[in-house]
Amino acid sequence: MEMRTRMMYMTVAVIVFLTAVVSVYSQEDVTTVEDSAFTEKMRPPVPFLHDKHNENALIHDDDCNICHHTYSDGKKLEDESSEDQECSACHQPADEKNHMELIKAYHNRCKGCHTTLKAGPVLCGECHVRTQ
Numbered sequence: 494m495e496m497r498t499r500m501m502y503m504t505v506a507v508i509v510f511l512t513a514v515v516s517v518y519s520q521e522d523v524t525t526v527e528d529s530a531f532t533e534k535m536r537p538p539v540p541f542l543h544d545k546h547n548e549n550a551l552i553h554d555d556d557c558n559i560c561h562h563t564y565s566d567g568k569k570l571e572d573e574s575s576e577d578q579e580c581s582a583c584h585q586p587a588d589e590k591n592h593m594e595l596i597k598a599y600h601n602r603c604k605g606c607h608t609t610l611k612a613g614p615v616l617c618g619e620c621h622v623r624t625q
């Protein structure tokens with residue numbers, strides 16, 4: 494093959510490969526909750542094997558908006574999901590140094606359900622697991 498043709502094939506191959514790598518990354522690859530709004534963490538990150546957790550918790554495919562919800566005029570939209578957004582997209586006030594509202598959103602959702610169902614971790618160290 495001519496050099497230029499080979500270069501072109503290689504470039505195409507690289508692009509195809511990268512597209513595949515990017516597009517297979519999805520919720521099943523989520524293993525921790527690490528919201529990008531927390532730039533300086535006080536606690537270790539929370540392990541969260543997305544799909545396995547939801548399977549164990551019997552959260553079904555049409556219940557994604559238990560966590561990934563959207564609202565309109567104060568009402569939750571049952572058929573809509575915000576899975577493409579982090580919680581901080583909506584629960585982080587413009588005053589970006591104060592994380593209290595965002596922390597509460599996570600704790601109310603995560604710990605709240607565990608408390609209600611009497612299943613899943615509720616103590617700080619059970620979620621914010623120290624790894625070393």
Ligand code: HEC
Pocket residue numbers: 518519520523525526527528541543547552553554555556557558559560561576577578579580
């Ligand atoms: C118990 C809460 C919870 C439920 C239920 C849930 N998710 Fe998630 N999901 C999360 C958290 C936490 C993250 C990671 C932080 C983020 O990006 O919001 C996440 C991330 C994602 C992402 C982004 C992955 C990436 O590229 O970073 C997708 C897509 C997603 N979830 C889809 C779904 C779908 C589809 C369902 C229903 C079958 C679902 N989720 C149910 C909590 C949940």
Ligand code: HEC
Pocket residue numbers: 560561562563564575578579580581582583584597598599601602603
């Ligand atoms: C698209 C914007 C948006 C996203 C993304 C979002 N929320 Fe919300 N959330 C809202 C709005 C609006 C309300 C209702 C007003 C309020 O209480 O702040 C709400 C309410 C809540 C509530 C209290 C009401 C309830 O449902 O019990 C919790 C807890 C909560 N969100 C947690 C989360 C968590 C955890 C995530 C990420 C997995 C998340 N939210 C993602 C907009 C969003």
Ligand code: HEC
Pocket residue numbers: 526539540541542545546549550551552559560599602603604606607610612613614620
């Ligand atoms: C709708 C209810 C519900 C919500 C919301 C929820 N969980 Fe859970 N979670 C459960 C249940 C039920 C279990 C226990 C499952 C079992 O018995 O194996 C559990 C178990 C866990 C465990 C133990 C290991 C595992 O994966 O089973 C972790 C860690 C955990 N949850 C983290 C979280 C985090 C972090 C969030 C918020 C992003 C969250 N959970 C939101 C119901 C929930």
Ligand code: HEC
Pocket residue numbers: 526527528529531533534535536537538539592596599600603604607614615616617618619620621
């Ligand atoms: C059910 C699981 C769960 C429990 C129990 C829990 N947290 Fe969290 N917490 C979370 C999740 C999920 C986040 C979001 C983490 C992230 O995005 O990095 C969070 C965020 C935080 C943050 C902000 C991020 C940081 O590291 O600075 C602090 C502080 C925090 N939690 C402290 C606590 C304390 C103190 C307790 C006990 C009183 C506690 N948490 C119990 C799940 C939990």
